[in-house]
Amino acid sequence: MISLVASLTATSSSYLKLPLCTLAEKAATSLLCHIVNGTLIIHTPGHTYTFGEKEEKDHLWPHHRHESPDPSGPVARLTVRNSNFWLRLCAMGDLGFSEAYMYGEIDCEDLVKVFLVFLANRAQLSAIDNSLFTRLVGNLPELGLTARILNTVTNARKNISAHYDISNAMFMGFLSKDMTYSCAIFPELDADLRDSLPSSVESSPTDGQTPSSTGASTPATLAESDHGDMFKEFSLNVLGLFSHHGNVQHPRDPDTHDPLEAAQFRKLRHIIRKADIRPSHRVLEIGSGWGSMSLLITSTIPGTTVDTLTLSTQQAELVRSRAAAAGLSDRIRVHLMDYRNMPQEWEGAFDRLVSVEMIEAVGKEYMETYWSKIDWALNKETGVGVVQGITIPEASQSTVHAFLFPGGFLPTLTFLVDTLTRGSQGKLVVDSVSNIGPHYSRTLREWRRRFEARFEDVIIPALKAEYPGVMGADDASAREEIEVFKRKWIYYYCYCEVGFTTRRLGDHIITFSREGNIEYGCQVYE
Known part of the structure; x- marks a missing residue:
């Protein structure tokens, strides 16, 4: 079906397309x-359609309706080009709507409002996916599509690279200086929507700066600076971290x-x-990020x-360079490796496991394998793990994953x-579950x-340098x-923002340990 639509929309002949x-x-x-x-x-060039208004201003408005429209809801405007x-x-x-937006066939004053209208009328609009027209076109085969996105070991690296191997510099254009690409936790969910708050766009990495080796704001000369300047000594009570472990070094304040x-x-x-990570613990991280x-x-x-x-x-490459700049290369070992290919000597070798928003790329067919490998790698008596992952109320393939996360x-x-239990x-015994999904809405807005403010001066140069044959001309x-x-x-940001705002997407943190692990205690935090 996708290939058919692509052929029809690309053809210049009006005999069939029009x-x-x-x-x-x-x-x-x-x-x-x-x-x-x-x-x-x-x-549109020939009409202006209005759907949902109380007054019948358009000839398409049905004369008999079982429900009254809600004029107090969101008002969205869309222009068909x-x-x-x-x-x-x-x-x-x-999926077709997202393609049309990507290719400039439609413009929206506020894409978020369009999604809010669609979601507010989800039951009424579900007929689009079940209409006779859709069923007729949808019966055409899509040979090879499932095989292409299946997250086998062979395809997994290709699927991850489709999203993350764009350009480190591109991601620097919209991430904060710590280069964390996952949901944050804010003291207030929607404080950014208040006009009184200053813009934080200028806080992204700029010329003369690199991502911090410790996750904080750091000048580009960090690698040449004295090791003692990289960290500040704080008492544990100042930052409130690991208060039962004695004094440790802390990076610069964010x-x-x-x-x-x-x-x-x-x-x-x-x-x-x-995770209750303690001194001398060996930690396995599945999904390095930056x-x-x-x-x-x-x-x-x-x-x-x-590891x-x-x-x-x-x-x-970037994790290795940041670790080297921080003098931590001997303690951070970066492996270009699928979690299913961990070496035999790693069995039971890790005290702790952390995996932040990597689980979305595992694939349904391999979820039990994912948990079984975590179980295999963790200490058999005292192992503890924390996994953070995006969730939905009902499992389904989403538009965003089709474009940005193949195989997701x-x-x-x-x-x-x-699957944790079966795998x-x-x-592995679940200790706690929490949902920070509502914080993702603000993360995505940030x-x-x-991204929009720095697209011309940061992101375009990064794309041209990375792909001169496609975008460099x-x-x-x-x-x-x-x-x-x-x-x-932009579609990805807006689509996901609405999903998390309306709780049609969640972001759960699952903590698990071993039965009988009395050393772990009860890690309850605000």
Whole structure:
């Protein structure tokens, strides 16, 4: 179906495409008439459709309705630039909508409001995916698609690279200086929406700065600075970390002018406390990110070592350089390795396991394998692990994962706990579960603001340097590729923000240990 739509939208012939687009427009607008919550206004070259208003201002408005529309809901406006939009929408539902947005076939004043209207009318609009038009087109085979996205060991690295091996410099454009690419924990969920708060966009890495070796704001000359300047000595009670372990070294305080950086540190410390990582512990990290977790562990807890796994070459290189700059190369070992290929000598070798938002890339078919390998690697008597992962109420393939995370799978919390039990054969015992998903809405807004503000001066140069053959040329084709890339990421930010705001997406932190592990105690933290 996807290949068919691509062929139809790419062809210049009007003999087939134009009649199909006209038919698709009629089919879609007839279904959109069922909107009763909020308002959706669609501008086309020939019509302005208004769906959801109380007054019947459009000829498409049904004369008989069992429900009254809610005029107090969100008002979203959408402009159709290319009639291909209707064909994509009818043929592929929300996936088609995302493609149309990426390719500039539609524009939105506020994409978040469009999603809010769609979600508020979820039951009414579900017919789009079950319409006769969709079923007829959908019966065409998609040979090879499932095999391509299945997260086998062979495909896993390709699937991870599709998202993370874009460019370290590109991610520096929208992440905070600690380079943590996961949900933060803020003191207030929506404080950023108040006009009185200063913008934190300027706090992203700029010229003359590199990501901090310890996860804090650090100048580019860090690698040449004296080791004693990298860290400050604090008593444990000052930062409130590991109060039962005695004095340790602490990295620089996060940039207090950047609420995102402070919130990321708050989340990292929360996971470290939940895992109860102690001096001299050996820690396994599945999913390195850009090293913020491993750097914080080793720079704050004496004698700890971290073996961190990643499938991203870009991430591995940056983590190694940050560890070297911090003088921690002997304690942070970076492995370009699939978790299923851990060496035999690692069996039972780790005191603690941390894995932050990597589980989404595991794939449904391999979830039990994931937990079985964690069970295999952890100390058989006193091992403790903390896994943070994005969840959904009902397991389904999402639009965002189809584009940005090939092979990805968003599980339900029940599925995670069930596969943990089966994969470990009951040898891993869940200790606590919490959901920080609502904090992701603000995290995504912070990323989107930085991404849009720094796209021209930071992200485009990074993309051109990384992919000169595709985006490096100074012509219309290269600019079109760049614009599609930009729209894909904006769609991702907005789509996920609404999902977390409305609790259709969650972000659960699961802590687990061994039966009989009395050393762990009860790690309850605010």
